[in-house]
Amino acid sequence: MHPALFYRYLDESGGQCLLCQRRCKIAPGKSGYCGTRKNLDGKLFSLTYGRVASMRISPIEIKPLFHFYPGSRWLSMGSLGCNFLCPGCQNWEIAHADVEKELPSLRFVPPGEAVRLAREGRCKGISWTYNEPTLWFEYTLDSARMAREAGLLTNYVTNAYLTVEALDLLGPCLNAFRADLKGFSDETYKRMANIDGFGGILKILARAKNFWGMHVEIVTNLIPGMNDQEVELKGMARWICDCLGAETPWHVTRFFPCFKLAHLRPTSITKLERTREIGLEVGLKYVYLGNVPGHPSENTYCPDCGQLLIERLNYQVLQDHLDGTCCGYCGHSIAGYF
Numbered sequence: 001m002h003p004a005l006f007y008r009y010l011d012e013s014g015g016q017c018l019l020c021q022r023r024c025k026i027a028p029g030k031s032g033y034c035g036t037r038k039n040l041d042g043k044l045f046s047l048t049y050g051r052v053a054s055m056r057i058s059p060i061e062i063k064p065l066f067h068f069y070p071g072s073r074w075l076s077m078g079s080l081g082c083n084f085l086c087p088g089c090q091n092w093e094i095a096h097a098d099v100e101k102e103l104p105s106l107r108f109v110p111p112g113e114a115v116r117l118a119r120e121g122r123c124k125g126i127s128w129t130y131n132e133p134t135l136w137f138e139y140t141l142d143s144a145r146m147a148r149e150a151g152l153l154t155n156y157v158t159n160a161y162l163t164v165e166a167l168d169l170l171g172p173c174l175n176a177f178r179a180d181l182k183g184f185s186d187e188t189y190k191r192m193a194n195i196d197g198f199g200g201i202l203k204i205l206a207r208a209k210n211f212w213g214m215h216v217e218i219v220t221n222l223i224p225g226m227n228d229q230e231v232e233l234k235g236m237a238r239w240i241c242d243c244l245g246a247e248t249p250w251h252v253t254r255f256f257p258c259f260k261l262a263h264l265r266p267t268s269i270t271k272l273e274r275t276r277e278i279g280l281e282v283g284l285k286y287v288y289l290g291n292v293p294g295h296p297s298e299n300t301y302c303p304d305c306g307q308l309l310i311e312r313l314n315y316q317v318l319q320d321h322l323d324g325t326c327c328g329y330c331g332h333s334i335a336g337y338f
């Protein structure tokens, strides 16, 4: 149990959690929607501080982050719980676990130990991933501050549904933001994540990039019949281009049936390729396909001369033809950190 940030006392009937945009009102003895924050005697506590459900060293490509130190190793950590309810969740065993029941079986890894493990593992930094990292915010904040002092970098693999206040506390010590954009209408977000309104997510993405200067890459997992309407995909691509910049990488990934959408078919390759075309047509320079091993659109090409710069297969970098941060053929500057 760790005291939670972003809580306001309302009255004896409860308080309100202001960590994410659900802004749950929580009565004494109860937890919020995500199951990770509990009101005990009028005070809010984080149940999952340092409680690790998954931890391994993995390449940055698996996040995916393609323009942020390609080929680097990251200590990747996740806990339990989620503030979304996505019917096609790939990590539903941890995202929708019974948090209080599972807690005793989880390993406790204090922030200092996470930093030590990252350094011993020759990692570039720490990635909070697998479940929504916002939900163990206090832990990631303490760890990010220590990581920065130790010369390590950090990233969030997130649904970007945290509040502006939370982002602004983390902003000075978070380097990269790999965020989902699941749709481009309130209706789609309701269907995809069970939330009311997605405008706040766009605000967070723009603020992470344009105010805090984080490196931002966007992922859209394309689910047949759920979020693959061309008009929304065009709107999404245009928004990324206009508000985050034409050089923002957009990863369009293939859905495989699971959880409550086990009856659907995997996304067709044709649909993925058409979506990539939409992104390129609106002006995005780096649109990748994911979960399609061996597809040429997993590679990075120079947007100026068209040469292959980074070849990838199964999250490994096979070839790298960059010259520092520039194309090794024509010298064009490539966006990101290399």
Ligand code: SF4
Residues within 6 Å of the ligand: 017, 018, 019, 020, 021, 022, 023, 024, 031, 032, 033, 034, 035, 036, 037, 082, 083, 135
């Ligand atoms: S973090 Fe959890 S408890 Fe807090 S507002 Fe979001 S869903 Fe509710």
